[in-house]
Amino acid sequence: MRKTSLALAVAAGTLGLSQVAFADLVGDTKVSLEARNFYFNRDFRQGHTDVPVPTRSKSEEWAQGFILRMNSGFTEGTVGFGADAIGMFGFKLDSGDGTAGSGLLVPDRSSGGSQDNYSDLAVAAKAKISNSTLRVGQMQFKNAAIASSDGRLLPQVFEAGHIVSQEIDGLMLEAAHVREVNNRDSGDYQDISIATGGRRAVTTTGGSTTDSFDFIGGTYKLTKELTGGYYYSNLDELYKQHSFNLVHVLPLGDKQSLKTDVRYARSTDDGNRSNVDNKAFGAMVTYGLDGHAFGLGYQKMSGDTGFAYINGTDPFLVNYVQISDFANKDEKSYQARYDFNFASIGIPGLTFMTRYLTGDNVDRGRTASEGREWERNTELMYVFQEGALKNLGVRWRNATVRSNFANDIDENRLIVSYTLPLM
Structure with missing residues (x-):
């Protein structure tokens, strides 16, 4: 995966900081590991004159993913430095012939199915002055202009420069320049496209x-x-x-x-x-x-x-x-x-x-x-709220769609996730 040169330079620069500053950097760091098991089943009930009859009757896949999230604190000083990272790994548990394309896994164009596994590492360097933060690298967004999708096995991330300012109480301002996207069923970055x-x-x-x-x-x-x-x-x-x-x-x-x-x-x-x-x-x-x-x-x-x-x-x-x-x-x-x-x-x-x-x-x-x-x-x-299974989540999502201009769909998603705080 490609990293921006500025992100690497800032991240490397933090390694030469004093032990005191480094201790503050680590002391506020939060790290968690999420294990996400995802079963996806979408039945295509029929075709309509507006769209071709589906070449397959269903899309069905089962996969396991791991998402490691790290958000560091900031070093001491007028300008504080730090870094955020998202490590992602997903692998196929089941994907029968002709049932790929669920968005859980990276498509295998040679076979028409899905690749056995994929991984990625999103890293962003960050700097903070007062209540304003600049991030450069790979990251997620959630606002009225752009919201990263996290509705499949692994999240969607973007390569960007992003600044957030909260200098005035109650006011949050932000701006960003985004260059590329790594979609939820992709292992690399590519140009951004419009929904059509x-x-x-x-x-x-x-x-x-x-x-x-x-x-x-x-x-x-x-x-x-x-x-x-x-x-x-x-x-x-x-x-x-x-x-x-x-x-x-x-x-x-x-x-x-x-x-x-x-x-x-x-x-x-x-x-x-x-x-x-x-x-x-x-x-x-x-x-x-x-x-x-x-x-x-x-x-x-x-x-x-x-x-x-x-x-x-x-x-x-x-x-x-x-x-x-x-x-x-x-x-x-x-x-x-x-x-x-x-x-x-x-x-x-x-x-x-x-x-x-x-x-x-x-x-x-x-x-x-x-x-x-x-x-x-x-x-x-x-x-689960307590005991040995604390933080284990089980989620069932069901949907039915009927239309006179698109395919009728019946869909089920079963997601079992466990989040383990590491720091």
């Missing part, structure tokens, strides 16, 4: 990839209950985007609250390599009562295309769920969700979620009727 699938109507000329993505923005806690956010991002020559977000949490009394999450994004093309033109509005209102949470969501796409975002990432949409993002051209979608935390009745660590989403008004072209789709998700998760 589904009925998004996004087209590109001269390829759908670039080696430059920039963003700047942040969040501000306007009041105790209200937080606002804004990000500007640019996938070079493919799209520009302005993203806005308001989150309000209103306490209603004993163990009651009302949370409102409103999101809006305006995306346009950046030059003549794409036709991106989209307005995306979404809102989610959630009423919490003791261990219960009842949510209603609405999302609408307008413009000449669907929503624009980096391929493989988690888009900043209220109706982005297990399989679908409900972000096709002109699509309107609705969500009803229910969560229950069993800690409220004396069973800490056990949680349940179910939701149903329906979308319509999808533009399928002049000769076809409007596109419709729906998705149902169910999730049950338990994390």
